[in-house]
Amino acid sequence: MVRNAGEIAKTAEVGPEAHDVDDGVRGRDGLTDGMRDASYALAETLFTTAEGPPDEERLTWLVNDLDHFLSHAGPRARSVYRLCLFAVSSLAPAMIFKLPPFRRLSLEDRAHALERMEQSPVGMAVFGAKAILCILWFEHPASAREIGFDGKCRTR
Amino acid sequence: MSYHSARDHVGDLVLDCDVVVVGSGASGAVVATELASAGLKVIIVEEGPNIPSAKLGQMRVSESIRHVWRDGAFTIAIPLGDTPAINVTMGRGVGGSSMLTGGVCFRIPDPVLDTWERELGLVEYTPKKMEEFHAHVEKAIHVEEVPKEMRSIGTNLFAEGAAKIGLTVESMRRNTKGCNGCGRCNFGCPHGAKMSVDVSYLPRAVEKGAQIFSHCLVDKIVMDGTRAVGVRGRLLNKRGGAPGDRLTVHARRVVIAAGAWHTPLVLERSGLGNREVLGKNLTLHPAFRMLARFDQEVRGWEGALQSAYSRTLEPEGITYTGLFVPVGVLGATMPGVGLELAQNAKKIGHLAMFGGLIHDLGGGTVHRGLGREPYVTYRMAARDRAVMPKLIRTMAEAFFAAGAREVFLPVLGMRGLDADALKQLRLEDLPGKRFECASQHPLGSAQMGSSPRRSVVDGDGRVWGTQGLYVVDGSVLPTSLGVNPQLSIMTVATRLAWRMPPISAS
Numbered sequence: 001m002v003r004n005a006g007e008i009a010k011t012a013e014v015g016p017e018a019h020d021v022d023d024g025v026r027g028r029d030g031l032t033d034g035m036r037d038a039s040y041a042l043a044e045t046l047f048t049t050a051e052g053p054p055d056e057e058r059l060t061w062l063v064n065d066l067d068h069f070l071s072h073a074g075p076r077a078r079s080v081y082r083l084c085l086f087a088v089s090s091l092a093p094a095m096i097f098k099l100p101p102f103r104r105l106s107l108e109d110r111a112h113a114l115e116r117m118e119q120s121p122v123g124m125a126v127f128g129a130k131a132i133l134c135i136l137w138f139e140h141p142a143s144a145r146e147i148g149f150d151g152k153c154r155t156r
Numbered sequence: 157m158s159y160h161s162a163r164d165h166v167g168d169l170v171l172d173c174d175v176v177v178v179g180s181g182a183s184g185a186v187v188a189t190e191l192a193s194a195g196l197k198v199i200i201v202e203e204g205p206n207i208p209s210a211k212l213g214q215m216r217v218s219e220s221i222r223h224v225w226r227d228g229a230f231t232i233a234i235p236l237g238d239t240p241a242i243n244v245t246m247g248r249g250v251g252g253s254s255m256l257t258g259g260v261c262f263r264i265p266d267p268v269l270d271t272w273e274r275e276l277g278l279v280e281y282t283p284k285k286m287e288e289f290h291a292h293v294e295k296a297i298h299v300e301e302v303p304k305e306m307r308s309i310g311t312n313l314f315a316e317g318a319a320k321i322g323l324t325v326e327s328m329r330r331n332t333k334g335c336n337g338c339g340r341c342n343f344g345c346p347h348g349a350k351m352s353v354d355v356s357y358l359p360r361a362v363e364k365g366a367q368i369f370s371h372c373l374v375d376k377i378v379m380d381g382t383r384a385v386g387v388r389g390r391l392l393n394k395r396g397g398a399p400g401d402r403l404t405v406h407a408r409r410v411v412i413a414a415g416a417w418h419t420p421l422v423l424e425r426s427g428l429g430n431r432e433v434l435g436k437n438l439t440l441h442p443a444f445r446m447l448a449r450f451d452q453e454v455r456g457w458e459g460a461l462q463s464a465y466s467r468t469l470e471p472e473g474i475t476y477t478g479l480f481v482p483v484g485v486l487g488a489t490m491p492g493v494g495l496e497l498a499q500n501a502k503k504i505g506h507l508a509m510f511g512g513l514i515h516d517l518g519g520g521t522v523h524r525g526l527g528r529e530p531y532v533t534y535r536m537a538a539r540d541r542a543v544m545p546k547l548i549r550t551m552a553e554a555f556f557a558a559g560a561r562e563v564f565l566p567v568l569g570m571r572g573l574d575a576d577a578l579k580q581l582r583l584e585d586l587p588g589k590r591f592e593c594a595s596q597h598p599l600g601s602a603q604m605g606s607s608p609r610r611s612v613v614d615g616d617g618r619v620w621g622t623q624g625l626y627v628v629d630g631s632v633l634p635t636s637l638g639v640n641p642q643l644s645i646m647t648v649a650t651r652l653a654w655r656m657p658p659i660s661a662s
C-alpha cells in the first residue's frame with residue numbers, strides 16, 4: 001500500500017505502552033513524517049505472512065513505538081536508523097531494477113528487493129533497520145504468542 | 157537525599173567534595189564505595205538516567221534498550237580492512253554497563269596477569285597479590301556457581317555436542333542471588349536477583365554519604381598546574397536531553413570511570429594523557445553467536461542466561477560462553493523477509509544458542525568526533541581474523557554433534573545450513589564485512605603500564621605527570637582478557653582505590 005507523509009495516525013494504541021521514565025528526553029520526535037512512512041512500508045514488507053499483510057493498527061502501533069524508541073535512544077540511534085532506512089529506500093529498488101523509493105513498490109516487489117539486498121554487500125543496512133523493527137514487533141503479545149514465546153522462568 | 161537528577165535542575169550547578177567520580181558503572185561504583193567507606197565525601201556524576209533496578213526489571217526489552225543502552229544499542233566500531241562492522245554495546249545510566257551484564261564473572265586469568273607482570277612491568281599484578289582484591293569483590297557482588305539444573309536445554313545440548321568434539325564445558329560463576337532463570341539479565345532482572353553495582357555497591361556508597369548526580373555530562377578535568385582540582389561539564393537538562401546549564405565540581409581528587417569508550421575523550425579534551433597511546437590499543441573481544449534448530453522443543457529463554465562456558469580453545473584465543481537473547485532480537489537475526497521470516501520466527505522455540513569471543517590483540521582507536529560521542533575504528537589483527545572461521549565452525553559442529561537439524565551462522569543474510577552444507581561452506585573465503593559481530597567489552601584505551609612513554613596511567617591508576625587524577629575503568633586494562641571483564645575491572649578498581657594515598661576527610 002502506498003502511503004503519503006503524515007497519513008498514518010500517530011495515536012493508535014493497540015500494543016503495550018511504554019513506562020514513563022525520567023531519562024532527560026522531553027518532547028522530541030523520533031521520526032519525521034517521511035521516516036514514518038518508509039518505516040511503515042518496511043515493516044509491512046517484513047511482517048507479511050501467508051495470511052497477508054499485518055493489520056494497519058498493529059503497524060501503526062509499531063511505528064509509534066519506534067518513534068518513542070528513537071526519541072529516547074538519542075541522536076546517534078536516530079542517525080544510524082535514518083541512514084539504514086535511506087539505504088533501503090534508495091538501494092533496495094535497484095536490486096530488482098526498479099526506481100526508488102522503496103515504499104512506492106508493490107508489496108511483492110518490496111519483498112524481492114529486500115531479500116536481494118539482505119544478501120548483498122550492503123546487507124548491513126537491512127540488518128540495522130530490520131533489527132529494531134523485529135525487536136519491537138515480537139514484543140507485542142500477539143506476535144510473541146504466534147511464535148510460541150511465553151517468557152516462563154526456569155523455576156517458580 | 158543522595159540520588160539527584162540534574163534533569164530538572166534550573167541554572168548552573170556547583171558542587172564541592174573530596175573526590176569526584178565520573179561514571180557510575182562497574183569501576184566508578186566500586187571506587188566511590190571504597191572511598192566513601194574510608195570517610196571521604198564522594199560525589200558521583202553520571203551522564204545517563206537513574207532507573208531503579210526494580211523498574212528496569214519490569215520494562216519490555218526494547219524499553220530497557222531505549223533508556224539505558226547507549227545509542228539505543230546502535231553503536232558501531234567502524235571496520236578497517238577485512239574486519240566485520242562490530243556492534244559495541246554499553247550501558248548509560250546509574251550502574252553503567254554493570255546493569256546490562258549477563259552476570260558472568262571470571263577472575264583475571266593467571267596467564268594474563270603473568271603477561272602484565274613480565275612484559276609490561278606491572279609487578280604488583282601477580283595472581284597472588286590480586287587474590288585479596290578478587291575475593292573482596294566476589295563477596296560484595298555474591299559470585300556463585302550456576303547449578304547445573306539452572307542451565308537451559310540449549311546450553312545442555314551445546315555441552316553434549318561439545319563433549320563429543322572434544323571441548324570441555326564447565327559451570328559458569330555469576331553475581332546472582334536467588335536467580336529464577338528467566339534469561340533476560342541484559343535488560344534488567346525482574347526478580348532483583350542480579351547483583352549489579354546499582355544493587356550491590358551504590359546503595360552502600362550512598363549509605364556512607366556519597367551523592368549521585370544523574371544527567372551530568374563531564375567534558376573536562378580542571379587542573380591547577382599538574383594537580384587535578386575538579387571537573388567541568390553540562391547538565392543534560394535541555395530539550396531532548398541536550399546539554400544545558402553548567403556543571404562544576406570542585407574536588408581534591410578526580411577519578412575517571414567513564415569506560416573505555418569515553419575516558420580517552422575526557423582526557424583528550426582536557427589536554428591530558430600521553431598522546432602517543434591515549435585512545436589507542438582498544439580491544440573489544442569480538443563475539444559471534446550461533447543458533448541451532450533442533451527437532452525437540454528447546455525454549456532457550458528458560459534457564460540462567462549464561463550458565464556454562466568452554467575455554468578448551470583458549471590457546472587459540474577462543475572462549476565460548478552460554479547465551480540467549482530475547483525473542484525479538486532472535487527474530488532480527490533470522491534471515492528472510494515476510495513469509496520466510498515468519499516461518500523462521502516460528503522456529504524460535506526450537507532454537508539453541510551459544511556464543512564465542514576472540515581474545516583479541518587490539519586494533520581499536522577512539523577518535524574525537526564532532527559531537528559528544530567519539531567515533532571508533534577497529535582493524536582486526538591478522539591472527540584474530542584467521543581465528544574467526546574456526547570459532548564459528550566449531551560451535552556449529554558442536555550443535556550438529558548434539559543432533560541439530562540446521563544452524564544459522566552469524567553471516568548477514570545467510571540461510572540456515574544443514575551439516576553437509578556447513579562442510580561445503582568455505583567460511584574462510586567470506587569477506588569480513590559479511591559477518592555479524594558484536595562486542596560488550598571495550599577495554600584498554602587508556603592503558604596502565606610501568607613506562608610513561610608507553611602508557612597513560614601508572615600501576616596505581618594515576619595519570620602520568622599529574623597529581624590527584626586517576627583512571628580506574630576498563631580503559632586501564634593493558635591487554636584484553638579472553639573472558640568477560642566485569643569482575644576483572646572491579647578487582648583492579650578495588651586495588652586502585654585501596655592504593656590511593658590518604659587525604660584527610662573534609
Ligand SMILES: Cc1cc2nc3c(=O)[nH]c(=O)nc-3n(C[C@H](O)[C@H](O)[C@H](O)COP(=O)(O)OP(=O)(O)OC[C@H]3O[C@@H](n4cnc5c(N)ncnc54)[C@H](O)[C@@H]3O)c2cc1C
Pocket residue numbers: 178179180181182183184201202203204245246247248249250251252253254255256257258259260261262342372373374375413414415416418419422462596597598629630631639640641642643645
Ligand atoms: C550487554 C552487556 C552485557 C555484558 N555482560 C557481561 C557479563 O556477563 N560479564 C562481564 O564480566 N561483563 C559483561 N559486560 C561488560 C561489563 O559490563 C563492562 O566491562 C563493565 O561494566 C565496564 O565497566 P566500566 O566501569 O569500565 O564502564 P561502565 O560500566 O560502562 O561505566 C561507565 C559509565 O560512565 C558514564 N559516562 C561516560 N562518559 C561520561 C561523561 N563524560 N560524564 C559522565 N558520565 C559518563 C556512562 O554513562 C556509564 O554509565 C557486559 C556489557 C554489556 C553492555
Ligand code: SF4
Pocket residue numbers: 259332334335336337338339340341342344345346347348349350459460461
Ligand atoms: S536469569 Fe536470573 S539474574 Fe538473569 S534476569 Fe533472570 S532471574 Fe535475573
